[in-house]
Amino acid sequence: MSYLTRKITLMAAVIMVLCALCFAPVTAQTGVSPDVKTISTSATGEVLATPDRADVYLGVQTENADVMTAQQENAQIMNKVVDAILATGVPKENIQTTGYSVYPVYDQSSNLFGQKVKYYQVTNTVQVTLTDVGMTGAVIDAAIAAGANQVQNIAFSLSPEKEQSLRNEVLTEAVTRTRADADAVAAALGVTIIGVQDATVGSYYPPVMYRSVNAGAADMSAAVPTPVEPGQVTVSATVSVNYLIN
Template identity: 45%
Template sequence: MRKHILTPLLALLLVFSLIVLPVSAETTSNERVINTQGTGTITTTPDRVEISVAVMTEHADVRAAQRENAVKMNTVMNALKNAGITSDDIKTTGYSIYQVTKDGSSVFPTERQAQVYRVTNTLMITLKDTTKAGDIIDIAIENGANNVNYISFTLSDEKQASFRAEALKEAVAQSRSDADVVAASLGLSVRDVKEVTIGGGYYPTSARYDSMMYAAGMEKAATPIEAGEVTVSATVSITYLC
């Protein structure tokens, strides 16, 4: 009795599969698409600069190295604040203590190496006026900083978002223009958009800076720093239906 019930069901499922599958295949084969990519690039002047400076001290006594470092870093931070840098624009980005081996001045080989503790405190300074970068570097070095790690010119979040939007519009326009040209060459026309993928990014410029301690009696010269330009770019990959 059960065999007579299952057989009609199997036959019915087979009929549905024969009807549905060819329709799906026909729709896919008749879908005409054009894939294009577009790139938009906006070049502008940066309105932010980030400067990484550090105070490094060494001593055979780790506590002495820490105390000396703290005194120097406090002097640096006070000098920066006196120059108009707010607390919101100064933040500690690194602090390390480790033991290093240094060559001593003894004439005896067994005494030529000495173990000292090196303490490094790293500070990030953010400026809204890029023309002051050189002055701030000089102030930091003159007041105890003995390492400038890097300088990075960037854009504020507001400007980055604005220029990113412009770059995306430019990328989409380029992509659509290419699609229209290709479609017309084939005797077709773009009728809709099937898929969009957004890529690209924002690339700030950066410059390395090799700091040098001012020797006694050495004339101090202002540090020249040029902001240059930054580029905001965006890419899109669009699939059009024809």
């Protein structure tokens, strides 16, 4: 047999083996039978809850033609504000600086190419975290009385412990609803639910409610206590389940 004949024979044998592999039945599967039948349902569980945490954002803003004077005045007032907040019983670790800025305000009547600084505006902002929501109004009043002239907003939320407890509750409710829906569909189709193939929990976002305080410093320093009502937040969770049927 010539060299060319042997080479052609070898190539033909290789092609036959490859064809056999390509058309051979697959015996190893991923574990999911093509005969598996499911009913897919999705439901959301919800519960209303009263926030047990409040974050109050307070600020002191000062203005002066001399930047150092504006900064010193701001620091003196903010120190008094922090002391007043501490006096209400708020722990020091619950008071955090969230912003500090020095902004030059220019004289608009001056030459466009030679603008002069009219004065400097210094702003210092702190975040006060309260674990007793009922103290929110008292803390605002104490800060204003001490010299704070900005109350930017109030964020009401749930403590991690309360949030987790409620999340477990709404997840259980969501699963109960998915099963009720699946049972109704199975009964209508004349089939029986025999198990669960898989379940998926949807995205979750911590509930936060914001309140704006629009009153001016003169109004907020009045003798009447500042009323602050937290309202309620909604805790929700969505669950999708694939139920196996016979």
